Amino acid sequence: MEEASLLLKDESFSMDKLEKFRIKGAFNTLYYVPDFINNREEEQLLRNIYSAPKPKWTQLNNRRLQNWGGYPTTKGMIEEPIPEWLKQVMKRIDDLNIFGGKQSNHVLVNEYLPGQGIMIRQETKMTRTKLASILLFPRSLLVVKDEFYQKYLHGIEEQKEDEVNPNLLNWDSLPEEIKSRTITRGTRVSVTIRHVPHTRRINISSLCRR
Template sequence: MMDSSRQKGTERNMKNFEVGHLPTLIYIPDFITESEETHLWDKIYEAPLSKWKSLKNRRLQDWGGVVHEKGLLPQDLLNYLNKFGICRTMSITVPPWLTKITQRVYEESGLFPSDINHVLINEYGPNQGIMPHQDGPAYFPVVAILSLGSPVVMDFTPHSRLKTCTNSWCKPEEETLNGESVDANGASDMIENHHPFSVLLMPRSLLIFKDMAYSDYLHGITNNEMQPYDEVINKAVAMMPDKVDQSSLSLGKAVEVNDGKGFKVIHRTTNRISLTCRMVIKVHKNLFKF
């Protein structure tokens, strides 16, 4: 656990990286170095094929355990059960190269109440994305996403429950957001203050979102090689000359092009890897109490 004085200091530092109109969206360019990116990339692909799980639009590695609506079955418990044939899972503990980066995210952000205990490593092809979604109640409402490889644009859209309210009324079942009551005027204000937006995720960057950005928005990536970035909320930071390694937009990673209509577009030409770091609130040490 981090001491309170240090946590307050890191939280103040995080304010320097806030982007957009939400105070809970943080973008840190070059969170890791190019050599660290290469090291992580190599380690990820050194994992045995059986560690990968293939989905419709991507494949992933799951580190830390199995997340269930009731909490987390940690990796060490799964490995113990595996010895007795009770649970069929790869008997691999979270590797040091991964805990090193999650510990760094935890310490430097100061936004997690305790150590990060779950990481999803996602691999996306140039034309692959992920549908708009929320991460659910099993996690503490903070997400940190470290990007490797190709740049990509992530879209945030207001949750559909916000659209059920109008300027004059709000459906009874939708009268609360995040556990707080909302009157008609408050509902109208919420709608006006919730607008879709997009964020450009450059390689080696860290995106953190929490609170309203976590609970009131869906986030996703379109299944498209060509992604316009003119309207992203962090363009000034993400595309600063001293922050953009030109190899990020060349050498097969991505190419910056013009779509013929005056809009700048990133053409994704190679894979992107994301490390989604989260903290599951409930960790079960006893299978019989799960």
């Protein structure tokens, strides 16, 4: 699978245009686009997210999330309905051809309060080393593809502040006024759009026959 976070503000934006946002040295499969959507689009997206029915939220220890499109498992995913406001976002991502001609079919919406994140915990005796970090700004697009997505784990450190230093992969694209400073986190909402293979639909009416 590949994934993309957030949406496009320009429907003519293509994979060719995306090339100039490729992060060098990141296996050629990581792209970071700052200011990918504008303030109005961000407000509309957040309004739809927070207008979703309360049962749609799942509360975890370190964040809460919404799952749209179904629940992926090792055996595949049974498709579930996706609201129109998300389908519009998914179509604009599909227009980039990030998924190799396949259509996106799954969306995760994660909300992180300051100090929350996703820690990569040691589940085996294998030592896990942090290779690189990237600073994600509001309204930005992050595209993760191919080897970088398939072979490496990602996490979000559970802290309330971030140091902006030259070790960040996207250092060159960051605003000069924040470089070499410590910035305080606010609430973060991410929209992760993916293509999940091996999906199937269930005919509800057929399950109700006697």
